[in-house]
Amino acid sequence: MSIFQITLIVGIVMQSVCLLLTAIRFAIGPTLPDRVTAFDLFVANVIGIIVIFTELTNNEDFIDVAIILSLFGFLGSISFAYYIMRITK
Amino acid sequence: METSIDWELVREIASCVFILSGAGFMLIASIGLLRFPDFYIRMSAITKGSTLGLGLILMGMAIYFNQPGILLKVLVIIAFTYITAPVAAHVIGRTAVQNGIAFWEKTNLKEFREYLTKHRLERQINQDRYTEEAPVTMEKDGGAGDVAGKV
Numbered sequence: 001m002s003i004f005q006i007t008l009i010v011g012i013v014m015q016s017v018c019l020l021l022t023a024i025r026f027a028i029g030p031t032l033p034d035r036v037t038a039f040d041l042f043v044a045n046v047i048g049i050i051v052i053f054t055e056l057t058n059n060e061d062f063i064d065v066a067i068i069l070s071l072f073g074f075l076g077s078i079s080f081a082y083y084i085m086r087i088t089k
Numbered sequence: 090m091e092t093s094i095d096w097e098l099v100r101e102i103a104s105c106v107f108i109l110s111g112a113g114f115m116l117i118a119s120i121g122l123l124r125f126p127d128f129y130i131r132m133s134a135i136t137k138g139s140t141l142g143l144g145l146i147l148m149g150m151a152i153y154f155n156q157p158g159i160l161l162k163v164l165v166i167i168a169f170t171y172i173t174a175p176v177a178a179h180v181i182g183r184t185a186v187q188n189g190i191a192f193w194e195k196t197n198l199k200e201f202r203e204y205l206t207k208h209r210l211e212r213q214i215n216q217d218r219y220t221e222e223a224p225v226t227m228e229k230d231g232g233a234g235d236v237a238g239k240v
Contacts, residue, residue: 007105011146014112018119025122025131033185037132040177041122044139047166048115048146052108055150063150063162070166074173081180088188 008056015049036080043073100153107149114142127193128185136178143170 022045026038047066054062118138125131144167151163192198 004101004105007109011108011112014116018112018115021119021123031128031185031190033181033188033190034128034131036181037128037135037178038122040174040181041119041135041139044143044170045115045119048112048143051146051150052112055104055108055153060154060156060159063159063166066147067162067166067169070169070173074169074177077177078180081177081184084188085184 005056008052011052012049012056015045015052018045019049032084033081036077036084039080040073040077043069043076047073100155104149104153107145107152111142111145111149114138114145118142127196128190129182129196130193132178132182132185136174140170140174143167 019042022038022041026035026042029035029038047069050062050066050069054060054066115138118135121134121138122131125134147163147167151160154160
C-alpha cells in the first residue's frame with residue numbers, strides 16, 4: 001500500500017468524521033431548517049466519499065453516481081424548504 | 090543530468106494536496122455546523138465550506154485521471170453545485186425568516202427589525218382592509234378569501 005492510497009484513506013476517514021458530526025447535528029437540531037441544512041451537508045459529504053472511492057479503485061463509472069446525487073440533493077433541499085413553507089401557513 | 094520527470098508521481102502529489110485540502114474544508118464546515126450558536130450562522134458556514142471543499146476534491150480527481158471525459162463530468166458536477174448551493178441556501182434561509190426562527194442574541198438586528206416591523210405593519214393594514222370590506226359585499230369577500238387561501 002503506497003502513500004497515495006494511505007492519503008486517500010485518510011481523506012475518506014475525514015469525510016466519515018464529517019458525516020458523524022453532521023449526524024449529531026441532525027439528531028439534536030432544535031428546528032426543522034437545521035435538519036434540512038444538515039441533510040444538505042450529508043449529500044455533499046457522500047459525493048466527496050464517492051469521488052475519493054472512485055480515485056481509490058480506479059473505476060471511472062462511479063462519477064455518474066456523483067452527478068445524479070448532486071442533482072437529487074438540490075431537489076431534496078428545495079422540496080423540504082417548500083414543505084416547511086407550506087405546513088406553517 | 091536527469092531531465093525526465095515522473096508525471097505519474099506529480100499527478101499523485103497534486104491530487105493528494107487537492108483532496109486533503111478539500112476534506113479539511115469539509116471538516117471545518119462540519120465543525121461549524123456542530124458548534125455555531127445560530128441557525129443562520131450555521132447555514133452560512135456549511136454553504137461556503139462544503140461547496141469549496143467539494144470543488145477541491147473533484148478537481149483533485151480530475152487531475153489524477155487526466156482524461157478529457159472525466160474532466161468534463163467533473164466540470165458539470167462543479168458547475169451544478171456552484172449554481173444550486175446558493176439557491177438552496179437562500180430558499181431555506183427565507184423560509185426560516187418567514188417562520189420566525191430565533192436569532193443569536195448578539196446579532197446586530199437594528200435595520201432588520203425595522204424592516205420586519207414595516208413588513209408586518211403592511212400585512213396588518215391589508216388584513217384590516219379585508220375585514221373592513223368584508224361586511225359590505227359578500228361576494229368580494231368570498232373571492233378575496235379564495236385568493237388569500239391560494240397565496
